[in-house]
Amino acid sequence: MAYSPICQNSHRYDNSFGSLPNYQGTFSRHKCAGCAYELGYFHAINQIPKAKNDSVLATIPYSQAGHVRHKDAFAAYNDGYKFALSLAIAA
Ligand SMILES: [Zn+2]
Numbered sequence: 001m002a003y004s005p006i007c008q009n010s011h012r013y014d015n016s017f018g019s020l021p022n023y024q025g026t027f028s029r030h031k032c033a034g035c036a037y038e039l040g041y042f043h044a045i046n047q048i049p050k051a052k053n054d055s056v057l058a059t060i061p062y063s064q065a066g067h068v069r070h071k072d073a074f075a076a077y078n079d080g081y082k083f084a085l086s087l088a089i090a091a
Contacts, residue, residue, distance in 0.1 A: 005061055005062050006061055006062050006063070007032035007034065007035055007060075007061035007062065007063045008061075009032075009034060009035065011032075011034030011035075011037070011038075030062045030063065031054075031057045031060055031061070031062060031063065031073035032060060032061050032062060032063035032073065033063065033072070033073045033075075033076035034063070034076070035060040035061055035063075035073075036057055036060055036073035036074065036076040036077040036080070037076040037077065037079060037080035038080060039056070039057070039060055039077055039080065040076070040077035040078060040079065040080030040081035040082075040083075040084070041080035041081065041083060041084045042080075043081060044080070044081045044082075044083075044084030044085050044088070045084050045088070050078070050081050051074075051077065053074070054073065054074035054077075056074075056077065057073050057074060057077065060073070
């Protein structure tokens with residue numbers, strides 16, 4: 001099966017991305033915010049230091065539909081990271 005650069009996942013938290021800011025830059029504008037959120041979450045639970053800029057999103061898929069389109073994927077990454085940390089603190 002060929003690798004697809006377009007995200008085919010249906011992210012269960014899509015609705016929460018409606019409040020993300022629209023991305024003002026050029027790089028991660030079309031990246032999938034759902035995948036970015038999961039990446040941030042994954043980094044946090046694996047104790048990987050939080051990325052400082054959106055170059056961390058280079059490997060995640062693009063998105064072309066739904067709530068996540070044109071949202072700030074790096075903001076989603078930060079939200080995912082923060083959410084995982086909040087769970088760790090609560091546990
Ligand atoms: Zn995705």
